[in-house]
Structure formats: structure tokens, C-alpha cells
Amino acid sequence: THFGQPHTTFLTEKTFKPILNLQPFIIIGCPESLSLLKFLGYKTFGHIINENYDIIKDTNSRMSKCIKLCLSVADLPLEQQQKVIEMSAGQVRHNQRRFLSSKQDRILTLLEKLEY
Numbered sequence: 001t002h003f004g005q006p007h008t009t010f011l012t013e014k015t016f017k018p019i020l021n022l023q024p025f026i027i028i029g030c031p032e033s034l035s036l037l038k039f040l041g042y043k044t045f046g047h048i049i050n051e052n053y054d055i056i057k058d059t060n061s062r063m064s065k066c067i068k069l070c071l072s073v074a075d076l077p078l079e080q081q082q083k084v085i086e087m088s089a090g091q092v093r094h095n096q097r098r099f100l101s102s103k104q105d106r107i108l109t110l111l112e113k114l115e116y
Helices: 013-020 034-040 061-073 080-088 091-098 105-111
Strands: none
Touching: 013 091, 080 091
């Protein structure tokens, strides 16, 4: 949605759909999207894939890196794809729990910062 805007990081429902559905993911989005997710307490999949694409500011280079990464995962033999899913089981469960957890603390922190 906001892929070409290198000075903003915006997470959409397209990020949270695989999180809710216990799926590993590669974000085709703004630079630093994975960094923002980590800041929010989510876990990513750097132990399985190269997540260096997240820091690339140039949109063409980032898109090229993302496409190559997606194709490399899609080209894995079925047995290796299953192994990737098994290796990410802890992260996807953590992320779903994080997504479904109360956001009250974050809202209260925001209100304090706004001096509400």
C-alpha cells in the first residue's frame, strides 16, 4: 500500500492477516517495516530468511530483493517448505498471541505522551 514512501512506515491489514492466521511472512512494504513490528513485540523470521531487504531505502532495489526472496522460498522443495513452517512455529504462535492480546498498555502509554 505504501511501498514507495521511504520516509514513513505503515503497517496494514496485509501484515496482520498472516500473523492472525499463524503464517510466516515476507513484507513487501516500506523500509523498516520489520523493525517496527519488532518494536511492537512481534517476532520475524531472520533465522530462516535474509531480512536485509527491510533496510533498503531505494524502492526498486527493495522490490527486486523481495521478489528474489519470495521466489527462492517458493522454489524450495516441499520438504524444505515444511521444514521452514516447522522452524517458524514458535514465532507464528508468539505473533498471534501478541496480536490477540490487550492493547490497553500501549493506548495508556500513548495517552500519557499526549498528556491526555
